[in-house]
Amino acid sequence: KRVAVLVSGNGSNLQALVEAAREPALCTCADIALVISNRADAYALKRAAAAGIPSLVFNHKEYSSREEFDRAISEALEKHKIDIVCLAGFLRILSAEFVDKWRGRLVNIHPSLLPRHPGLHAQRQCLAAGDTESGCTVHFVDHGVDTGPIITQERVPVLKDDTEESLSERIHQAEHRAYPRALRLLATGRVRLAADGQLIWHS
Template sequence: MKNLVVLISGRGSNLKAIINAIESRKINAKISLVLSNKKEAKGLEIAKNHGIKTKFIDPSFFSSREGYDIYIAELIKKEKPDLIVLAGYMRILSDEFIDAFEGKIVNIHPSLIPAFQGKNAQKQALEFGSLITGCSVHFVTKDLDSGPVIIQAAVPVLPEDTEETLSERILSYEHRIYPQAIKWILEGRVKVEGRKVIVKDAKYGTIPVNPSLEDF
């Protein structure tokens, strides 16, 4: 069985979607550790309620971001993960961490990458006047929110949208495309060639999700 380590900072809604996918046997994997940089992260309680080991590591105990990342990387290595999943993890990973798990880290971002990278992507989309935005699952590289994209979902922006309403509309697709991408990766169907990602036997050319969802 494949093994996941999930990093969180907040409410853990994407974590819950992944847990649900595992418990419903859509994803043949286990989560051996949920790690957070925030003691009050609600996702830690979600993990505990599902019998998953959790750790809170306080960044303030470390003199540098690199020192923190080297420490948590050593903890994560003990879990022997097949994939590291960033689910609302609000820290920029250091080069040292990415080097330790190169090609094995994925993230979900609430925009159609390369648009609106970094924090508050939904607010950025509203302020720019975009009519379509969405979410992307991508591999993590040393360039922020710029790694090769696995799957994207397009979401309309409505005239009356606020940051909150747009975020909720995007989130409903996040909860579907993230488990799907994880399943594809763990099944060995994802091939990366430079910036291009191909999912073997996936159906391409579909809207609003490309490639098309299969299980979620």
């Protein structure tokens, strides 16, 4: 399966996917074939270049609407014959049109144990709530913000003296394991999204 990763920033999850896709468990089923960023200065683009992966920049400010921006991305994904789209720190909300078009082939990673703490600053929300446990979630994207069906999660403890930074770092480590695992499940057809929005698992 040809995989595109959409990024806006650092791209450590992109890096984890790239490295995992070189391993035997993933290399036969997933090829990270394209990186798309909405920001020309995203460090993730340097990671893509270093890995020899083609990348494209679509500056959302150059488009008259969210739909126009998303259509440009969709066209690029189709041109590159992409099967699976992984959002990895992509800081744009995607239009309903885009989500519908890529439904079942579009996944996101979020730094909390969804459905707890959707949206921005999930780690800050977690600390403010006094949770003793956090983690990350990889899920299919639906029309809500961080609401789609969950493919996999990974838990981490919240320590007594955690700051937003220390907790984020621990969650990031978990993300780098969870995202490759989720991609493997998806790319090998172990999990898919049914028309009614339920997950179907195959052994």
